[in-house]
Amino acid sequence: MAEKPIQGEKRVFMTGNEVAAWAALAAEADIMYGYPITPQNEIMHYWTRLSPKFDRGFLQTEDEISAGFTTCGGVLSGKRAFTATAGPGNTLMQESMTMAEMMRIPLVCVVQQRGGPSTATVIYSQQEATMTCYGGNGEGFRIVYSTSTHQELYDYVIKGFNTAWTYRFPTFVLGDGYQAKMRESLHIYDPATKGINMVATEPSLGLEGTPGVDRDPQHLRNTYNTEEELYEVVSELVADYEKAAPEIVEYQTFDTDDAEIVIVAHGIVTRAAQAAVKELREEGIKVGHFRPITLRPFPANELKEIASKAKKLIVMESAQGQFDRMVKHAIYGLTTPIEDYFKPGMGITSEEIVEYVKKGM
């Protein structure tokens, strides 16, 4: 085998797309399947440039429908396979992602959200939150990490492969066009130096021996004949997902202990929220910030506890309420007032958060 792509740890300064490619390399991903779409293109570009040096594979497909299904195929053959997409490409990929839910195919998909609806912008948004969590005709049996820095992008792409292969649910790393295109510093590392072992992969198809004689038959299905049969299968999925959820769920809090106002935000907006909280606290304003890292499963209990003590929640996102719906669903029953700050397809800065919080006091 070729030597490790990253020896030890080093500080680098690069774009998020480059980060995602390096992380997949470091995570011992075997193959990427993909189709170009802005702002995700350079994940493929860097991967195709880097992967041959380390005996990894790449297949460019004819569209995202195919990219999603070939990723499923790669995983079924036992490969640590991944794909990446954005916007309308994410839309096309949903059918295969529901197949991955149904057949417990542990693929990894990096999403770099762009503006919507439709072609819209190639720049930035948080408008793919609902689709990435709940897209297709499924029930959202997925794991979705919403990252905010290049360091997290690196960490969670690596972690995403292990989460996927441990729990066998399709796993998404939800970035955005800003994260894709901006440059900032981070440390890239060989996971082994941090004590991270990559979870072993295994094939689901083409196994040795005669089914029923040498081994149990593999029973890979996404089609069922009766309502009862399907209900039983989906109920098992529900039970497995709910059992795994507490082990997977991740969140962060900032100054929430005595916070009267709690800003709830995910993804890159958390950076602005963290900076705003710091600034407002210096002025003695009792504001805090809750940030889910996993949108699926959602840290509902943790948010509910914090929200119950607050006088006001402000939900901030670069979409028209996609994240807000998750928040409201999670804290249903509380009477804490909720204000919305929606900027569909637009970035949110710490300056405007500070201004908004002060204006509402």
Added chain:
Amino acid sequence: MAKTVKIALAGEGGQGVQSVAGIMVGAANDKGREALYIPNFGVEQRGGVSVAFCQISDDKIGSPKFKKADLVIALSDRAVRRTTQYVDENTVFIYDSSIEDIEDDLPKNAKKVIGIPALDVAKKELHPRVFNVIIMGAAIEATHIVEMPEAKEALEKKLGYKFEQNPKLRPLNFTALEKGAELVKELL
């Protein structure tokens, strides 16, 4: 908490604002500072106004874009009109003085508005291709995000292979950098 320096560089596609933004923030990063650079881009392949948003700090940087900049450099009429939104009373606004009929569109609320003949100097004294390096010199002088020797090191790192092929390019680029700094020095 150290202040974050915020810079918006804007020009026509092809003027090289994204390349110098990349070199500048790279220089700051090499020095161990925190830097964040994000290009603003549209669906078009070429043409249009291209804006580079740069932030340099000693701490981790917050949101990648910002409302108001410490320094705005605009290199075309459209770039001037596009970037006045990033100006407030703390902003130094630099534009190229060869831009015609722009007087009315220049920001009225800036700390300072400075016209520099970068394009003229590039064409007449140096070479049109180092126009963006003159701009980099001006940006560095106006913000001191890095010092001149570090800026030269960064140019060397980025363009060293070209300098090897044609050694005349090294002094040309370094002169352009110094010239840019000189153009704004007296006016700040």
